[in-house]
Amino acid sequence: KKSNPCPICNNITGHCKYSPLNEIILCHNFDIDVSGYKFVKKTRGGHWGVFVPERDYKATLDPETVLLRAERELERKRLQEQKQAVSLSDSERHIEHTKLIDQLSLNFGDESDLKRRGLTDEQIKKGGFVSVKQWQKLREYVNPNLAGVNVSGKGLTNFHDGLLCFAKNPKGEITGYQIRVSDRTVNSKYV
Structure with missing residues (x-):
């Protein structure tokens, strides 16, 4: 969205995802180095790159935990969007x-x-x-x-x-x- 561009690629379309709960960013661009963020790896489907704030990455989060959280968050959002698509007015x-x-x-x-x-x-x-x-x-x-x-x-x-x-x-x-x-x-x- 224009008011909240992706902190990794500055895209304003809303295609990149952000989870405020664990500060994980899923960005379609994985070839970018951004100050303050650490690229962890691609999601299972390879559609997103998983990024976390460097402080979190250095502190306690291992890449597998970060990836697992990101995938759960994506699945939760997908199910929510699917449910909203069939909900009644x-x-x-x-x-x-x-x-x-x-x-x-x-x-x-x-x-x-x-x-x-x-x-x-x-x-x-x-x-x-x-x-x-x-x-x-x-x-x-x-x-x-x-x-x-x-x-x-x-x-x-x-x-x-x-x-x-x-x-x-x-x-x-x-x-x-x-x-x-x-x-x-x-x-x-x-x-």
Whole structure:
């Protein structure tokens, strides 16, 4: 990026990588000597050169440890980018959450609990509260890229029975939910 050029080659395209956690720089240029940085070696695929600050290299880091950390960081970023590529937009999540709500209902115990907490019938309906059973099955397909939906799109991955409490963005779109767990022996009230 223009505001953060690569400290090795000064490239501003964002193709070089930097891990602030362990100060490893992965640069596409390996033929460069840069004051303050030590070239360790190429990554396994040979796409990047691994560089570390000279002080770290001299202190304790051996080249294999540095390389292993760099490769783990690259893999973590690759998986994160892959996950983001298939993630649903807010509008798409709203559509899928609406499909989910339409297939579920609110059981008597959860409804009574909401009323005991002071919610009116109108607030309960507007909130879209519904109950789920462990490993809730669904009649209609819901996109498996929606968090909490299993790979078949015909069930949920929830470990506990509970009440779905939805979160909305400023546009009123449902973007996510938590489950208020029915089992009071579970450590966390919400998952």
